[in-house]
Structures are given as structure tokens and as C-alpha cells.
Amino acid sequence: MRIKLTLSYDGTAYCGWQVQPNGVSVQEVVEKAIEKATGERVRVTGSGRTDSGVHAEGQVAHFDTESSVPADKFYKAINVHLPADVKILKSEAVTDDFHACNKAKKKTYRYALYLSDVDLPLKDRYAVKIDKLPDLSLVQKVASTLEGEHDFKAFCASGSGAKTTVRTVYKIAIEQKQNDILFCVTGNGFLYNMVRIMVGTLLDVGYGKLTENDVKEMLNTGNRKKGGKTLPAKGLCLINVEY
């Protein structure tokens, strides 16, 4: 039986989703919890990697099991063996052709910033401080330049093994709630550090350091050096994956 899991984690203590030689990954923590719950050593396949320190509200993964635990009760059996910073929200039976990574159609990430002149202890775990407000209407206008199918090579950190750097961004929504500024980015897939570079670049637009033409040039030339900096991992959260 193939089981689809929807899970949430606080990525602070993890080297990311995927098993790595150094550091503890969310993937291995989930695999160990399943082994404790069922006695089976399984491989859990995620919708994609999340980087070290990135959080998830709705990561999706799948695994195969011979266990007799009912699919929709599986999450409770696994959660007993998970630490407080990783929990399964939902488990469900899926057909054998479901694949958490290959069948993913849309992903939404949220990048959270907060406006303050001091680091705020109660915000700083899940958001990144900015000390002045960017021009958000300009940011939203230039963000729409990034929507659609483009070669996002200029928005990709080196070291990515992606076969193609063409992706489709369906929507970039920017919302300000008092001192919190949230970027929600939905696409068919994302390159290594892509959201963190996009938001870093758009912030520079909002501060007048980059123009709409600079962003267009990034898309045309694939030149990463033209863009803004890669923002910290802690502001990023994988919100959901659609199939």
C-alpha cells in the first residue's frame, strides 16, 4: 500500500528535507519514526528538497508499506515517534502511480519579512527583519514580470543539478499586515534557492537599488550576479503542494 503524507516541520534544527552526510534531515527522522511504528525500514520520498533551516506547513511525501495500520490512522502512529518539531498532519492511501515528487503540479512557498529596527525574539524564528519598508506597489508590479514561464537561471544558486532552469511561476502575491510582509510564490517547481533569490531581488527593487529592466535582463541573460542577495532560510516556508 502506498501512503501519502502531509507534514509540517520547524526546520531550524535540520539540515533540510533530504538525508545528508552531515546533520540530521527531516526525511531520516520521519523514516525512523515509521520504522518504530511499523518495524519496516522504508524510504520516504518528498515532493522535493527543502534547504537547511527552511520550514514547512504542508510538505508532501509518500512511502510504501505492508503494515495493517489503516492509512488514515497512520499519522497518529508515526507522530508518537516524532519530535515536537516534525509532525504528520494527514495520511491517506493513494494508488501506486502516485509519486510525491514526479506528480507534483504546483508548489506554494511563503517568504516572511518583518519591519523593525530591532531583531524581535518572537518573530525571528520564522521571519527575517528588514529595517525599512520597500515600495511594495513597485515590488508587486515588478514581481509580475517574473510570473509566467521563464528561464530562471539567474535566480538559481550554483551547485544545482537541475536539467533545465525553465520554470513557470503562476503567481507572486505580496501582502502587508501591519509590520509583517509576506511573499507567496506559486509555481510548477523551484530551482535551488530560487524563492530566496527572487525575494532578495524584489526587495532591492523596492529599495530602488534595482529596476524592472535589471530584472528583465536577469531573465534574458541568466546572470545571477545582477540580482539581489539570497535571503536567509528561516524566512522561507513550504506552504503546500498540489497534485
Next chain:
Amino acid sequence: MRIKLTLSYDGTAYCGWQVQPNGVSVQEVVEKAIEKATGERVRVTGSGRTDSGVHAEGQVAHFDTESSVPADKFYKAINVHLPADVKILKSEAVTDDFHACNKAKKKTYRYALYLSDVDLPLKDRYAVKIDKLPDLSLVQKVASTLEGEHDFKAFCASGSGAKTTVRTVYKIAIEQKQNDILFCVTGNGFLYNMVRIMVGTLLDVGYGKLTENDVKEMLNTGNRKKGGKTLPAKGLCLINVEY
């Protein structure tokens, strides 16, 4: 010169505000940071204790200094020496008769709950899970019974050294935002564990385990045993202190 500090902390790692024989307190962390910034060993007086694990968005404290650092720049000098989970938001010069504890007129605490059948890693640091929704209109109605001047002996954990258990609660506001339920309680002062017992008792009212009469009886008899349980520290946050 007397300096008033407004500060925020994530209380997770601390034994509370006040210096204790065991565990690290927020107070000593702030005192050590001031010593590093000024070379002076000072005593920092808070508006009151917050218990182990309780957070603060706007705790207030004061201390006396001979330092030549301008009062309104002091927070920056101290913050350099503070860990990420404790930060000073504001520093200002006050007259020598200002006293963070004795002159406090009103304090507001927020208690945060979230509705979920699973512990949520991204909420669980600052809020407490409930797995069913209480009747919030009933809770709000009975909460108003607690407003005003009362003997809150039944809402006080044993071990409190308070001279009197009479306090005035100005307002209890309950707000639901999707799955987040927030209790904001403003009063002239609070007994040991008072907010955590009040919210625990009001939740039992919302679940039909206690009635308005039970709550009135608690006020009349001072019997702690009649009330709901003391909710966990992590859901509680000191929002502000007024003078």
C-alpha cells in the same frame, strides 16, 4: 540616571524573568549584557516576574547607570551582548521616582490556543493545542464575571507570597482568527499562574465542564480546586505594561 527598558523575549530557554538558583533567568542575561556594554554591575528591576517558559512582547524594567551612553541609544549597546531570544526594544531616560514594578498600573497578557487534532510544529512554540472548539460566546459571557475587582484567591497557585489576593481585571477579550484563539487579559496586577488558571477554567466552561455558577463560587469561596487546570506556560505572553 535611571533608564526604562522595554524588552521582548522568547521564554522557552529561561527559568523566567527573575534570577533563580537553578536555570538561567532573563533578568541575569540582561544584567550581564549591561555589564558588558557599560562595565557596571547593575540590578535590573522588572515590572514583575514572568514564570519559566512564559514569553514577553513588552516587558518593562529599569536600572540606574552612570554611563554616558545616551538613554535612547542604550538599547543598541545592550542588544549587541544579548542572545537572539532576548532583545531590548526601547530605552529611555526616566525620573528617579519611576519604578518598573511599584508604578505599574496595568498589564496585559495574551494566552494563545490553536485548534488542531495534531501538534503543529510552527505554532507549538508560542501557543497550546486544543482539539475541539469551546463555546466561545459562553466563554466570553462568563469571562465578564471575572472582570472587575475580586478576590482571585481561587485563581492563584499555592506558593505565591502575595500579601493580598484582591486584583482588578479590567478586560478579558477573546478573539478567534481561523484556528487561533487568543485571550487578552488586562488587569492592575496578576497573581502567580492567575492568567493560566483563568483561561484553563474558562475553557472548561466552554466545554460544559464548569458553569457560570462554578466560576462565581470560585470567586466567593477562594477554592482553587473548583477551577480548571493551569495551562502550559508556552501559551502565555506579557504584551505590555502601562504606567
